[in-house]
Amino acid sequence: MNPKAKIAARVxxxxxxxxxxxxxxxxxxxxxxxxxxxxxVVFQSENGILGLGPSPEEGQEDPLITNAGAQPVTILxxxxxxxxxxxxxxxxGGHVDVTVLGALQVDEKGNLANWMIPGKMVPGMGGAMxxxxxxxxxxxxxxxxxxxxxxxxxxECTLPLTAQGEVDLIVTECAxxxxxxxxxxxxxxxxxxxxxxxQSQTGAKLIFTEExxxxxxxx
Amino acid sequence: MNPKAKIAARVxxxxxxxxxxxxxxxxxxxxxxxxxxxxxVVFQSENGILGLGPSPEEGQEDPLITNAGAQPVTILxxxxxxxxxxxxxxxxGGHVDVTVLGALQVDEKGNLANWMIPGKMVPGMGGAMxxxxxxxxxxxxxxxxxxxxxxxxxxECTLPLTAQGEVDLIVTECAxxxxxxxxxxxxxxxxxxxxxxxQSQTGAKLIFTEExxxxxxxx
Amino acid sequence: xxxxxxxxxxxxxxxxxxxxxxxxxxGVGTPESLIDxxxxxxxxxxxxxxxDTGFPDKGVGKWITKKIVKKAIxxxxxxxxxxxxQLNSGETLFDxxxxxxxxxxxxxxxxxxxxxxxxxxxxxxxxxxxxxxxxKEKEYILEEALSADMAFIKAVKADKKGNLVYIKAAxxxxxxxxxxxxxxxxxxxxxxxxxxxDPDNVVTPSVLVDYIVLGVK
Amino acid sequence: xxxxxxxxxxxxxxxxxxxxxxxxxxGVGTPESLIDxxxxxxxxxxxxxxxDTGFPDKGVGKWITKKIVKKAIxxxxxxxxxxxxQLNSGETLFDxxxxxxxxxxxxxxxxxxxxxxxxxxxxxxxxxxxxxxxxKEKEYILEEALSADMAFIKAVKADKKGNLVYIKAAxxxxxxxxxxxxxxxxxxxxxxxxxxxDPDNVVTPSVLVDYIVLGVK
Numbered sequence: 081m082n083p084k085a086k087i088a089a090r091v092x093x094x095x096x097x098x099x100x101x102x103x104x105x106x107x108x109x110x111x112x113x114x115x116x117x118x119x120x121v122v123f124q125s126e127n128g129i130l131g132l133g134p135s136p137e138e139g140q141e142d143p144l145i146t147n148a149g150a151q152p153v154t155i156l157x158x159x160x161x162x163x164x165x166x167x168x169x170x171x172x173g174g175h176v177d178v179t180v181l182g183a184l185q186v187d188e189k190g191n192l193a194n195w196m197i198p199g200k201m202v203p204g205m206g207g208a209m210x211x212x213x214x215x216x217x218x219x220x221x222x223x224x225x226x227x228x229x230x231x232x233x234x235x236e237c238t239l240p241l242t243a244q245g246e247v248d249l250i251v252t253e254c255a256x257x258x259x260x261x262x263x264x265x266x267x268x269x270x271x272x273x274x275x276x277x278x279q280s281q282t283g284a285k286l287i288f289t290e291e292x293x294x295x296x297x298x299x
Numbered sequence: 300m301n302p303k304a305k306i307a308a309r310v311x312x313x314x315x316x317x318x319x320x321x322x323x324x325x326x327x328x329x330x331x332x333x334x335x336x337x338x339x340v341v342f343q344s345e346n347g348i349l350g351l352g353p354s355p356e357e358g359q360e361d362p363l364i365t366n367a368g369a370q371p372v373t374i375l376x377x378x379x380x381x382x383x384x385x386x387x388x389x390x391x392g393g394h395v396d397v398t399v400l401g402a403l404q405v406d407e408k409g410n411l412a413n414w415m416i417p418g419k420m421v422p423g424m425g426g427a428m429x430x431x432x433x434x435x436x437x438x439x440x441x442x443x444x445x446x447x448x449x450x451x452x453x454x455e456c457t458l459p460l461t462a463q464g465e466v467d468l469i470v471t472e473c474a475x476x477x478x479x480x481x482x483x484x485x486x487x488x489x490x491x492x493x494x495x496x497x498q499s500q501t502g503a504k505l506i507f508t509e510e511x512x513x514x515x516x517x518x
Numbered sequence: 519x520x521x522x523x524x525x526x527x528x529x530x531x532x533x534x535x536x537x538x539x540x541x542x543x544x545g546v547g548t549p550e551s552l553i554d555x556x557x558x559x560x561x562x563x564x565x566x567x568x569x570d571t572g573f574p575d576k577g578v579g580k581w582i583t584k585k586i587v588k589k590a591i592x593x594x595x596x597x598x599x600x601x602x603x604q605l606n607s608g609e610t611l612f613d614x615x616x617x618x619x620x621x622x623x624x625x626x627x628x629x630x631x632x633x634x635x636x637x638x639x640x641x642x643x644x645x646x647x648x649x650x651x652x653x654k655e656k657e658y659i660l661e662e663a664l665s666a667d668m669a670f671i672k673a674v675k676a677d678k679k680g681n682l683v684y685i686k687a688a689x690x691x692x693x694x695x696x697x698x699x700x701x702x703x704x705x706x707x708x709x710x711x712x713x714x715x716d717p718d719n720v721v722t723p724s725v726l727v728d729y730i731v732l733g734v735k
Numbered sequence: 736x737x738x739x740x741x742x743x744x745x746x747x748x749x750x751x752x753x754x755x756x757x758x759x760x761x762g763v764g765t766p767e768s769l770i771d772x773x774x775x776x777x778x779x780x781x782x783x784x785x786x787d788t789g790f791p792d793k794g795v796g797k798w799i800t801k802k803i804v805k806k807a808i809x810x811x812x813x814x815x816x817x818x819x820x821q822l823n824s825g826e827t828l829f830d831x832x833x834x835x836x837x838x839x840x841x842x843x844x845x846x847x848x849x850x851x852x853x854x855x856x857x858x859x860x861x862x863x864x865x866x867x868x869x870x871k872e873k874e875y876i877l878e879e880a881l882s883a884d885m886a887f888i889k890a891v892k893a894d895k896k897g898n899l900v901y902i903k904a905a906x907x908x909x910x911x912x913x914x915x916x917x918x919x920x921x922x923x924x925x926x927x928x929x930x931x932x933d934p935d936n937v938v939t940p941s942v943l944v945d946y947i948v949l950g951v952k
Contacts, residue, residue: 098519100725122725126834127760127904130723143763144903150761150814157713158679160720161903163910163938164760164786165842168835172630172855173697175725191858202822202831203813204787205861210835213855214630244858317736319942341942345617346543346687349940362546363686369544369597376930377896379937380686382693382721383543383569384625384846387618391638391847392914394942410641421605421614422596423570424644429618432638433847463641622848631839632868632875635849651849651868653879658849662870685935718902719936 083223083253089114090268090295091180091221091251095121102126102171102211104181105149108221111180124176126207128167131159148207171207172214179215181208183222183250185237188284190247190259192220193239205242212243224252224281231283233257233264254278256295263287268295302442302472308333309487309514310399310440310470314340321345321390321430323400324368327440330399343395345426347386350378367426390426391433398434400427402441402469404456407503409466409478411439412458424461431462443471443500450502452476452483473497475514482506487514521680523729528552528703529559531668531729535588537565539624539669539695544570544597545577547688549672549705551733553580556670563588567624567666569617569691570594571601585609591664593617616644619661621694627665628697634661669699672733673722676706677713680727681720689721696726705733738897740946745769745920746776748885748946752805754782756841756886756912761787761814762794764905766889766922768950770797773887780805784841784883786834786908787811788818802826808881810834833861836878838911844882845914851878886916889950890939893923894930897944898937906938913943922950 081089088110095101099121103109112134115121123132125147132147133154141152155161162170170176185193192212195205212218226232233250250257255278256268266288269278279286300308303326311333314320318340322328331353334340342351344366351366352373360371374380381389389395404412411431414424431437444450452469469476474497475487485507488497498505538556542548556564557580566587571594572579579598581587589611595601604610615623622634635658639645649660671692673682682704684692696702704727755773759765773781774797783804788811789796796815798804806828812818821827832840839851852875856862866877888909890899899921901909913919921944 124725125904127763128907129904130725131717142903144905146761146763146904148760150763155717155903157711158677158681158724160681160715160717160723161901161906162720162723163901164834164838164907165911166723167907168838169625169629169697170723170725172835172853173628174630175628175697202819202829204809204811204829204831205833206787206811206813207834209833209859209861210855213857214835241859243856343942344687346546347690348687349942350934361686363688365544365546365687367543369546374686374934376928377894377898377941379898379932379934379940380684380689381937381940382684383617383621383690384694385940386690387621388842388846388914389940389942391618391636392845393847394845394914421602421612423592423594423612423614424616425570425594425596426617428616428642428644429638432640433618460642462639622846626852629839630854632852632854632870632873635843635852635877637847637849651877653849653877656849660852660868660870683935718900 084110086253087221087251090256091219092116094219094249095119095178099177100124100175102176102179102215106182108180108182111221124170126167126171128162128164129155129159131156168210171210174214174216176215178217178219179211180219180221181211183220183232185232185234185239186220186247186250187234187237188263190245191237192242192247193237194242196240198240208242212246218247220247220250222252224254231281234283254281265289266292268293270295303329305472306440306470309475310438311335313438313468314338314397318396319343319394321395321398321434323427325401327399327401328368330440343389345386345390347381347383348374348378350375387429390429393433393435395434397436397438398430399438399440400430402439402451404451404453404458405439405466405469406453406456407482409464410456411461411466412456413461415459417459427461431465437466439466439469441471443473450500453502473500484508485511487512489514521727521730522709523731525555525731528555528729528731531701532556532559532561534561535563536561536668537567537666539567539666539699540578541671541690541692541695542569542577543687543690545572547672547690547692548572548577549670549733552670552703552705552731553578556581557584562586566590567664568592569620571598573597574600582610589613591615593620621691623661623664624698625694627663628694631663633663636661666699668701668703669695671695671702671704673704673706675708675710675715676704676730677710677715679712680724680730681715682722682727683715683719684721693722696722701728702726703729703731705731707733738944738947739926740948742772742948745772745946745948748918749773749776749778751778752780753778753885754784754883756784756883756916757795758888758907758909758912759786759794760904760907762789764889764907764909765789765794766887766950769887769920769922769948770795774798774801774803779803783807784881785809786837788815790814791817799827806830808832810837838908840878840881841915842911844880845911848880850880853878883916885918885920886912888912888919888921890921890923892925892927892932893921893947894927894932896929897941897947898932899939899944900932900936901938910939913939918945919943920946920948922948924950
């Protein structure tokens with residue numbers, strides 16, 4: 081299983097039936113493909129859809145039914161459309177249970193940086209700041225290190241923040257980490273890495289729970 | 300013609316085609332019956348209707364189509380319904396051109412008191428404060444004096460205000476008065492009253508325009 | 519799990535001292551069955567948030583008549599003489615608020631905003647004791663967001679997931695209250711299958727509604 | 736007087752230095768015909784308010800490509816490389832705003848509110864230079880209301896009075912922009928008689944719309 085699928089599959093296990101979930105662009109979008117059988121979540125997209133369904137068959141795309149990344153999607157029976165103000169009432173008002181987002185950096189205080197690299201990449205924050213501030217639970221789904229091998233998990237973010245202290249859980253291909261007021265608590269670790277290796281690849285001090293589990297590969 | 304009909308008919312002449320108009324409960328509601336031929340206004344009601352039509356025939360009342368005073372009304376083709384937040388977006392946001400309201404007191408500074416008499420009558424302000432603050436133009440339609448003969452037009456309101464300095468025009472059975480920064484300017488006077496009589500029945504100093512007209516009786 | 523509950527299951531949600539938003543405008547678009555069920559449940563000391571207190575025998579006015587309301591936050595009580603009596607006697611507290619402010623305070627709570635900045639009420643007793651904020655030379659009252667433990671709303675139709683549509687002037691405060699309470703119960707005239715309401719015409723999205731009760735006609 | 740105008744009459748409304756809101760989300764629900772007509776008109780120095788700057792050849796991105804925008808207030812420019820280039824060169828000003836804040840600022844202007852109190856952006860550069868208001872121990876940024884000279888919006892259908900309905904995800908910013916500009920022009924795919932749209936399904940009330948233009952398919 082490739083790392084992205086592994087991360088997405090693990091994140092998908094965090095949901096409970098009835099959860100309203102907003103998935104960010106990129107890796108987080110993959111999470112929709114791994115929802116466990118018997119769990120029914122409702123996907124929200126900030127461009128104004130509730131009840132997103134699977135990707136349309138090729139040739140069946142409707143140009144007016146897209147997600148917030150402009151990819152074609154579908155809507156399930158019982159879904160609905162609304163305007164942007166209503167969409168962010170849902171998001172900012174705490175009516176979205178979980179948001180899953182990627183990160184450039186995340187730190188042990190739950191700070192998140194995922195919207196710009198000064199002087200280099202300034203796409204704008206889109207709906208990310210509202211999602212991270214408003215959703216009841218914020219899960220970061222990302223590869224553990226940057227392409228050059230640097231750690232994305234730090235004592236303190238150095239890039240401009242998306243939100244302060246809002247991250248609840250970090251899921252990478254190496255581990256599942258919970259943000260606590262004592263620091264990052266490792267709940268699960270991948271079978272192909274040791275605690276020491278994980279710590280060495282992480283820019284913040286890790287705490288390991290006594291009930292540390294092996295991070296399961298999805299089937 | 301009775302005084303109330305005279306007032307309502309005169310107010311109705313203030314509208315231009317296309318005006319969005321909200322009529323208060325009581326005397327102002329009568330204004331709808333006097334819209335001049337050729338003038339098409341759109342009536343808004345704060346309980347969530349745009350495009351109110353004439354009162355329904357007896358027996359044709361729809362309990363779900365009422366005005367803000369719970370009286371049965373009708374809706375014209377091209378009318379629509381909306382919620383209370385949207386209704387007050389229209390009102391507070393300046394999308395209502397004219398509101399016509401009654402008054403307990405109104406003063407030469409354009410202050411209005413029409414929602415309570417301490418210790419005596421405390422019905423609540425309903426939508427009146429929003430209407431007077433938000434509508435582009437505020438017309439007061441009321442009988443010139445109280446039942447006991449006291450003046451309702453004062454130098455300064457003594458009752459708790461509905462809004463400060465928002466009144467534009469006052470129409471009574473005796474006169475049409477414009478609120479200016481120099482005071483109350485009488486534009487029209489009823490044929491059955493002299494300037495001196497009008498002043499004696501008014502608790503604020505009146506200024507008479509040089510082009511003073513006789514207040515026409517509606518046909 | 520189905521969101522559809524009966525009146526007994528509804529009564530089981532209730533307790534004393536709840537803050538409750540109730541939709542409706544002078545008895546139009548009011549969840550009358552839920553209002554009656556609350557009276558039957560015997561709970562008391564309600565903090566009521568609603569546009570108006572209806573009539574003595576219609577809408578939330580029935581709660582005023584039964585004296586189960588401790589405090590009412592509302593824009594108008596003039597159509598219910600019982601409200602006026604209880605205000606004068608001090609038996610019930612009435613917090614009178616401009617209608618547009620009330621609507622926007624409720625919406626702000628549902629939208630996760632801290633409050634609103636409204637020009638309505640400047641220079642009146644509605645501004646007393648409140649923070650005034652000046653923006654571009656104009657004064658606004660800071661009014662705090664207003665949420666509640668429960669909202670009882672009325673729609674004409676629900677699908678089984680909880681999507682709601684309203685009819686005519688019976689919409690009023692119902693859609694905004696659906697955003698602003700911990701538990702939202704919708705009384706409806708009709709329940710249809712998911713997918714039977716055109717997704718463009720849904721006014722209240724399903725996820726806001728916790729329970730659906732079929733109203734007694 | 737009819738609200739229906741043709742492209743020439745639309746062009747006659749335009750001038751340099753306008754602030755213009757444009758509906759749409761990454762080119763979905765965008766008034767493409769009006770966007771093209773603006774380019775043809777030759778006006779420049781637009782202050783643009785929109786969710787995103789679309790793509791170089793789609794949506795308001797076309798205005799960026801043509802360099803007729805002086806300043807853009809928007810939440811996202813990442814899908815239009817030309818925006819990034821002009822940001823880096825300093826040729827165009829970009830005021831990046833969180834999407835929910837932008838939506839609510841526009842709505843506030845349309846609703847006659849002075850601004851909004853949002854928790855979004857606290858502790859980030861989005862809060863820099865802005866007033867922070869504490870309500871019940873929680874911090875909120877005071878963001879001012881945002882209005883414009885004109886709003887160009889896209890709906891699927893209008894009736895002749897100007898009532899609008901939207902379809903699918905093409906609704907987005909259009910309904911709130913209809914409240915927030917001095918002149919509102921709606922591009923639609925279809926114009927029907929007054930009364931043909933169910934009054935319960937109208938999303939944008941007629942009185943907000945000044946002009947209707949039938950879009951070029």
